[in-house]
Amino acid sequence: MRSPIPDYLAEVLDDCRGGDGGAVADYIPELARANPERLAIALTTPDGATYCAGDADAEFSIQSMSKPFAYGIALLDAGFDAVLAKIGVEPSGEAFNEISLEEGSGRPRNPMINAGAIAAHSLIDGRNAEERTERFRERMSLAADRELHYDEAVYTSELETAYRNIAIGYMLRNHGILDGDPEDVVRGYIRQCSLSVTTRDLSMMAATLANGGVQSATGRRLSGDRAVRQTLSVMMTCGMYDAAGDWMTAVGIPAKSGVAGGILGVLPGQVGIAVFSPRLDAHGNSTRGVKLFERLSDDMGLHLMEVPPVGRSVLRGHDQRGDTHVFGLQGVIRFAGAEAVVREVVEADLPHREVVLDLTRVHGVSDVARRVLLEAVRRLTLHDDKQVTLVDPEGILDDPDAGDGVRPRVIASLDEDRGTPAD
The missing domain is CATH 3.40.710.10 (DD-peptidase/beta-lactamase superfamily)
Incomplete structure (x- = not known):
């Protein structure tokens, strides 16, 4: 990607x-x-x-x-x-x-x-x-x-x-x-x-x-x-x-x-x-x-009076779990954090078809970060032929429409059947 x-x-x-x-x-x-x-x-x-x-x-x-x-x-x-x-x-x-x-x-x-x-x-x-x-x-x-x-x-x-x-x-x-x-x-x-x-x-x-x-x-x-x-x-x-x-x-x-x-x-x-x-x-x-x-x-959203400096890293890490590659995110994600996540996805070796973005520990996502992440989902799906799943129990990425007909699957936990949407 x-x-x-x-x-x-x-x-x-x-x-x-x-x-x-x-x-x-x-x-x-x-x-x-x-x-x-x-x-x-x-x-x-x-x-x-x-x-x-x-x-x-x-x-x-x-x-x-x-x-x-x-x-x-x-x-x-x-x-x-x-x-x-x-x-x-x-x-x-x-x-x-x-x-x-x-x-x-x-x-x-x-x-x-x-x-x-x-x-x-x-x-x-x-x-x-x-x-x-x-x-x-x-x-x-x-x-x-x-x-x-x-x-x-x-x-x-x-x-x-x-x-x-x-x-x-x-x-x-x-x-x-x-x-x-x-x-x-x-x-x-x-x-x-x-x-x-x-x-x-x-x-x-x-x-x-x-x-x-x-x-x-x-x-x-x-x-x-x-x-x-x-x-x-x-x-x-x-x-x-x-x-x-x-x-x-x-x-x-x-x-x-x-x-x-x-x-x-x-x-x-x-x-x-x-x-x-x-x-x-x-x-x-x-x-x-x-x-x-x-x-x-x-x-x-770069106005100094609108956006505070980024705190700790939003990417907890990523690893292979069976035939799935999982990226764990955390904290409040703004532009710099979303860019770091996308760059990690771009540079990662993704041998399997399924990619998971785990948002369980994410507390908030700015508008620009949401757009950057969903654009990454769109490109992974259409350009790299990946199947993307969001673990989003709190609905942090409300209405995750990535455009061009791409909507990632959404689940409440990594243990849940990935075909079942989160409530």
Whole structure:
């Protein structure tokens, strides 16, 4: 059986492909050359499974999506007290390149606007721009689980038009926020933004945050829980600039956008999400990217205020019992849990015709998890010629119609005659 999740992602891309409006960023000449028709989506779970659709391996520059990661590295290198003394955490309600400082302290209001991001870059370990950007590249390579590189053409193009950022750098130096050469710090910040990534890479980076700072595929810890919590908090309130309120109510996922057309989102404990489409709206966010996130949030129940993090594993185990393969499930099943069950079914050796999903210890199933499980039942039946039985004494999967005429047999216990439906 093939997992239904890539097919779902392809369907979402098709539905959100048309009528997006917007235009590619043109204030950086190299970004103006982007193909406006590019479209991609990727999801990575905390245990390392990645699903993609569209142009997920096309490279583009990370731009402002570098900001939460640089902030996290600064917290690691300089410590919380030093970072908070120089960078605030309040939403500015302004565009990303506004000169937005607190009265009195001169601190940038948050690390997601350019002023705060430049300050954060200055707090990464390194004596100059070259050392700081190499540390950033190395950390991002670990998060993406592959060696990343800088796009020299984007870097040069952006540096040639960096007058406003250089002015911000000197302003920060004047207020004592920067200790070193402002132009060196701004060069490092611009190079940081030119890191070349794919949508697949970004979903793995986002999943590292979703996994509390542990890289999903390698199991390597890249950040501490407190730094991750701090980073996700400012992403939630400040990551989408002056559209942060609309984003919070409509999508409800901590996120960060970049002017090359990417958006990454982090749902703690469940999934890292990345999308890519170069046309931008008036806020500097990808128009189709915003639509994709709205669709995923609605379809999958991902709004942070709606779905709590996944608890213990929903799969108790699976084994052969005579001529039957039994998968034991437990707890409350949401998207991440249903995906883990489906993946186990996909990877399992199923030599016999009968497959049983034992829901005896399941206490609840979210709508998206119900749809994922029933789609797995449909595919097992129609594509793999399996006979699927549900052990569901409480009727957790109410009306288990899998579509295309497929309805699994339902029994009250494994000891019951499988031809007898449960009450």
